[in-house]
Amino acid sequence: MIVYGTGYSPYVRKVLVSLAEKGIAYEHRPVMFHAPDADFQAASPLGKIPAIEDDGFRLADSSAILWYLERKHPTPALVPTEPKALGRAVWFDKFGDTELFAKLIVPFVQRVLKPNMMKQPTDEGAVAQALDTDLPPLFDYLEREISGPYLVGDAFSIADISIATSFYNLHLAQAKVDADRWPKLAAYVDATLARPSFKAALEAKKG
Template sequence: MKLYGSSLSPFVRKVLVALAEKEVAFEHVPLRFHDPDRDFQAASPLGKIPALRDGDFRLADSSAIVHYLDRKHPEPALLPPDPRQAGRAVWFDKFADTELMGPLLRPFVHRILRPRVLNLPCDEAVVQKALTEELPRLFTYLEAQIAGPYLVGEAFCLADVAVATGFVNLRFAKEGVDSGRWPKLAGWVESTLERPSFRAAIAAPKG
């Protein structure tokens, strides 16, 4: 099995965590999005990372890949068996992808990716807007959702992976969750990112 994509990407990291949790052997190809590699292009129709190749099967999109892996390697389950919990896990995955990730990544994109990789300037005003206007209401929502060590039910699942992964990029940009204002969220982020699977994913090749 081959996973394409730099571990700097929160979406690639999501798959790296899933593979580590399930202890699946794989080869990591840490290329950037839109890399011309033919095999990668065949697996990722839009040129986005991550993409997966498993024998003659190819798949793009972190959520699709995690669902595939969960069926192929069911233990430990990342989609909870309980219908309500499964629904909530998919909700948090979607929330992370469509609502949270944009503003959560802005400090990383502007302070690190644009100046160091894309040869573009950092717009600190955009970063400050994310930190002071866009993220607080999302953090307040998450704070209200946390009642234990995991976002959904009694076990680590897709919801934890999908929401926590972007906080790694926030850390790369030297920002974090204010533990005075959002204590449960700050604690949950810290303990989730300490899991061996997250530590391995954070240390994985960046390309």
């Protein structure tokens, strides 16, 4: 299997973590989004990352890829089967990919992407808006939801992958969850990013 997309991307990381959890071998091609690479473009109709090619089968979108991997390699399961657990896992996957990603990525975009890759100045006002105003209600919500090592039931799942993934970009931007204010979330993020599958994905090629 070929995985397209730089290891900086939280969405690419979701796929790499899932592959590591399931012990599936892959080749990683760390392209940027919209890269002028014909094979990548064929796999990603919108030019977004991640995308995969598996024995001639092409697919884009991290959640679509996770579900494909789950059906093709069911063990260990990363999607719960019990109805309520399944509903919550899908919810956390969506919440992680949308609302949480949109705010967690701001410090990374401002402090890492803009100065280093886009040659633009950092807007610390946008960072402060994310850290001081936009993220606290989302962190409050997650703090209420965490009652053990996993967000859903008693096993690691797509919920944990999708919620934890963007926190690594926050760390790359020299920011962290305040453990005094959100102790359960801070511990949960650290423990999840320390899993072997996440550690391997965090070391993935960035470009």
